[in-house]
Amino acid sequence: MCRPSDRTSNKYQHLKNFIGEVERRVQLGRKPLLMVPEMTVGVDTLLAQILGKHIVDHNFVGFCGMGGVGKTTLSKLVFNKIYAKFEYCCFVEEIKNISGTKDEVKKKIWEKMRHHGVPVRSASGSFGGDEWYQVNGRLLLVVFDDVETADHVKLLKEIAYDNGVEDSRFILTSRDVSCLQDCGPEYEVHICMVDNLQYEDASKLFITYAFPGQQEPPEPFKLVVRQVVDGCGGLPLTLEVLGNYLKRKDIEKWEEIPVALRECDKVASLEEKVWSKLQLSYDRLPEGVKQMFLEIAAFFLFNYEFDADDAIMAWDSLFGNVHNRLQILEDRALVRSRHEKRGFDGKVQKRFYMHEHLRRMGQRIGRLEGRSVQFGHDELLAFKVQCQLVSS
DSSP: OOOOSSTTSHHHHHHHHHHHHHHHHHHHHTSOSSOOOSOOOSOHHHHHHIIIIIHHHOSEEEEEOOTTSSHHHHHHHHHHHHGGGSSEEEEETTGGGOOSSHHHHHHHHHTTOEETTEEOOOSSSOOOSOGGGGGTTSOEEEEEEEEOSHHHHHHHHHHHHHHOOTTOEEEEEESOHHHHHSSOSTTOOEEEEOOOOOHHHHHHHHHHHHSTTOSSOOGGGHHHHHHHHHHHTTOHHHHHHHHHHHTTOOHHHHHHHHHHHHHHTTOSSHHHHHHHHHHHHHHTSOHHHHHHHHHIIIIITTOTTSOHHHHHHHHHHHTSOHHHHHHHHHHTTSOEEEEEEETTTTEEEEEEEOOHHHHHHHHHHHHHHTOOOSOOHHHHHHHHHHHHHHHO
């Protein structure tokens, strides 16, 4: 490499821009875009295979397995590892909940698109339909999480066809392997099965949550730990939720759980079994905390007009001591929250997050128990405006 003659030369400017681009990509690659569980166990081998071979050799890769087995977590880990290599990327959670015409679905997907890790927004905040042309001929990474129908697979294949770049990559997760297979030969989906954790890994994950900082449970708990881990069936989400619930509980509380897990296994439906095992932690929440959990699952996850601070403000008027109640939900891994930028103005909001299985469980409990949210959209909006007037 020759030394540029001076700082105004084209060679100097080109070299400066090149170094800046490399530095930006290195920094970007160190920053995970998606939130994943603090502890992941039993995925290292599969993750290494995916990154070293499957993603390298195939444009389309699908992760299949039962609900709660860790497909979403695995896809997020892969996304965080490789997104910096692509100019455009987006991760679409629960794609099955996005409906409408093809243009409407593509609009909703585009709202999640990032360019070099930064959210893509038009100046007007509108979607004119031409935005997708920006990714044609560019390196593109797209993940569709929780696919239930072949229509979404076909749509992703259309996006890939229009994109036309051999090195772009497309990832799908689904419980139904057939919907990934029955979409024609074009861009065949290479499928990776995600299995339940084996006992050793399941036990390690559970102990991490139930006994933080310890590699082995205390002697009085060893037998009941084995019984609980066996009863969870190797599902990471169930192990996490029950581990967080039992943390710092006495042995009498622990001994209730294996019996309850055996009752759950009497349920015929596999999905019902998963829900009923997760519900063991919900059933042991204080009454006001239960109501907060159900309102997050049924209302606040879907109403972006109201963020977590709005929810806290409303609950405080109903329950009081709301931060301690919310902490119970977060301590038991039933609800998470984080700050993020939303909308075209880039406003930072505190948002709630909940695993899809927990959300669906909450909605199901609300229906079965005849519970409803304490407030509707209009009531909460009026309350929010009133509080803003008082504070000003």
